[in-house]
Amino acid sequence: xxxxxxxxxxxxxxxxxxxxxxxxxxxxxxxxxxxxxxxxxxxxxxxxxxxxxxxxxxxxxxxxxxxxxxxxxxxxxxxxxxxxxxxxxxxxxxxxxxxxxxxxxxxxxxxxxxxxxxxxxxxxxxxxxxxxxxxxxxxxxxxxxxxxxxxxxxxxxxxxxxxxxxxxxxxxxxxxxxxxxxxxxxxxxxxxx
Numbered sequence: 001x002x003x004x005x006x007x008x009x010x011x012x013x014x015x016x017x018x019x020x021x022x023x024x025x026x027x028x029x030x031x032x033x034x035x036x037x038x039x040x041x042x043x044x045x046x047x048x049x050x051x052x053x054x055x056x057x058x059x060x061x062x063x064x065x066x067x068x069x070x071x072x073x074x075x076x077x078x079x080x081x082x083x084x085x086x087x088x089x090x091x092x093x094x095x096x097x098x099x100x101x102x103x104x105x106x107x108x109x110x111x112x113x114x115x116x117x118x119x120x121x122x123x124x125x126x127x128x129x130x131x132x133x134x135x136x137x138x139x140x141x142x143x144x145x146x147x148x149x150x151x152x153x154x155x156x157x158x159x160x161x162x163x164x165x166x167x168x169x170x171x172x173x174x175x176x177x178x179x180x181x182x183x184x185x186x187x188x189x190x191x192x193x
């Protein structure tokens with residue numbers, strides 16, 4: 001069974017160590033989020049990436065904040081201003097049902113989420129459904145090594161495993177990024193076959 005983050009430990013999501021290794025705005029920009037995008041922040045937690053994404057996509061963009069935890073969604077809602085709440089849709093999801101209309105997202109994003117999913121193929125197929133034909137998927141994950149932060153080693157996913165899964169599911173990997181510390185990222189396009 002996959003390792004799941006404990007929502008009651010949400011304070012860990014904005015630790016100084018995480019901010020140093022994974023600065024939210026810079027990470028999203030590096031992965032290619034741009035003005036006007038419609039982003040699904042899958043596993044949004046307390047909004048570590050959601051709130052900066054609102055700034056980046058601007059007034060013509062849209063943010064879907066998805067999480068399976070009602071506790072985390074309520075904490076995110078508390079952190080948003082009234083103006084921000086007009087541009088973000090908070091969605092309590094099921095693991096394999098994201099609750100976002102088909103082909104409505106230009107940028108699907110998940111940070112440290114994939115290793116928490118038992119059936120990763122099924123999950124990534126669901127993500128694919130919400131992406132526009134030219135949509136992009138950005139995945140940030142923990143290196144397959146023992147580390148001070150993040151999940152236990154046994155639950156981490158190697159780069160080859162993630163890239164192989166993306167290829168198998170007909171995503172086209174367009175960017176591979178090593179992030180300082182113990183993280184890496186892939187950006188993939190929804191291949192049209």
